[in-house]
Amino acid sequence: MKKTTLLAAAVSAAMAAPAAAQEVTLGLGYSDYHRETAENGALFAAEYLHTPFYEKGRLSARFGGTLQVVETGDVFAGIGISGLIDLNNDWFIETSVMPGAYHESSPENDLGSAFEIRSLLAVGKRFQNGKAVSLAISHKSNASTADENPGVNSLTLRWHIPLGS
Numbered sequence: 001m002k003k004t005t006l007l008a009a010a011v012s013a014a015m016a017a018p019a020a021a022q023e024v025t026l027g028l029g030y031s032d033y034h035r036e037t038a039e040n041g042a043l044f045a046a047e048y049l050h051t052p053f054y055e056k057g058r059l060s061a062r063f064g065g066t067l068q069v070v071e072t073g074d075v076f077a078g079i080g081i082s083g084l085i086d087l088n089n090d091w092f093i094e095t096s097v098m099p100g101a102y103h104e105s106s107p108e109n110d111l112g113s114a115f116e117i118r119s120l121l122a123v124g125k126r127f128q129n130g131k132a133v134s135l136a137i138s139h140k141s142n143a144s145t146a147d148e149n150p151g152v153n154s155l156t157l158r159w160h161i162p163l164g165s
Helices: 002-016
Strands: 023-033 041-049 054-056 059-070 075-086 091-103 115-126 132-141 152-162
Touching: 023 132, 041 152, 059 091, 075 115, 091 132, 115 152
Parallel strands: none
Antiparallel strands: 023 041, 023 152, 041 059, 054 059, 059 075, 075 091, 091 115, 115 132, 132 152
C-alpha cells in the first residue's frame, strides 16, 4: 500500500511541475527613453527561448533570441541567456541578458552605439495548457562601452507559447 501511495504522489508531483521546453514569447508594451528629446512609444517584442541546457531543482537556464520594434521605428535584435526560477502554484521569475544590435529611427533615440545589451526581469504565471503570461521590465544600454549611454526602459505584457511537447 505504501509503495502505491508513494508512486501516485511521485507521478502527481511530476505532472504538476511545468515541463521546460522551447517557447515563443510575444509581448506588447511601452518604451521610455532616458533622453528628454527622445520619442517614446509602443513596443512589440518577439522572443524565442530554446530547451534548457541547465536544470537543477527550480532553476533552469537556456539560450534565446529577441526582436523588439518600437512604433517610432527603433529596432533591436539580440541573443543571449535566459534564466527561469519556478515558484509555487505555477508562478515563475524570468531573467535574461541579451546583447545585440540596435538601430534608431532618429538621432533623438540614439542609445550611443549599435551595440546594446538588453536585460530583463519578469514575473509570470503558467497555465495548465503550458502557456503563460508575464509582466516584464527591461533595460537596454551599451553598458558604457560608448561615449554616450542614455538607455531605454520598457514595460511589457508577454504571452508565452510552448513549442512541441
